[in-house]
Amino acid sequence: DIQMTQSPSSLSASVGDRVTITCRASQSVSRYLNWYQQKPGKAPKSLIYAASILQGGVPSRFIGSGSGTDFTLTISSLQPEDFATYYCQQSYDTPRTFGQGTKVEIK
């Protein structure tokens, strides 16, 4: 199975900050890397697929990059509605696997 490791597990940031979350795969997943946002009590929402392509309606402050084993999600200017937990996930192979999540909290 492909293991996905996110860092950090949590972070505190202020509105307007630039935030970076990293995701590392235990083997290459090419660009089959996706990012999701989840707010408490809600279903996850797809943000980015294929490592860097924004889903429709997702603000351009969300930026995905990387390929192979190392990936990054950057929020260029954190907004109040961005406080949530973020998950990476590989869709290269079965079983599909998720990172453990990164909780973005208000400083």
Added chain:
Amino acid sequence: EEQLLESGGGLVQPGGSLRLSCGASGLTFSNYVMSWVRQAPGKGLEWVSHISATGLQTDYADSVKGRFIISRDNSKNTLYLQMNSLRGDDTAVYYCAKNGATWRAFDIWGPGTMVTVSS
């Protein structure tokens, strides 16, 4: 608007069975691979199973293999998950999700249905 809606969750005793359903609307259901993903209370996301567009191919997480069965009825735009021999660690919110055609991301999610396994 593409929408998914799960149903069938509830409280069940260990060793019991439950069948979840997921109805789809606003999309050509028969074109897409569909998945079940679960989330135990306070924990992260875990992929459970997926099924091909035709229903002929299925895959399962090791944690549910031999106990859960995924199926679909394309004439009813509905996805199912038959859960047997349920255990306490199956307690979770169960989400159905549509897979994107090319990159296979879970691009549409239902709101989820809670399954609690307890005596």
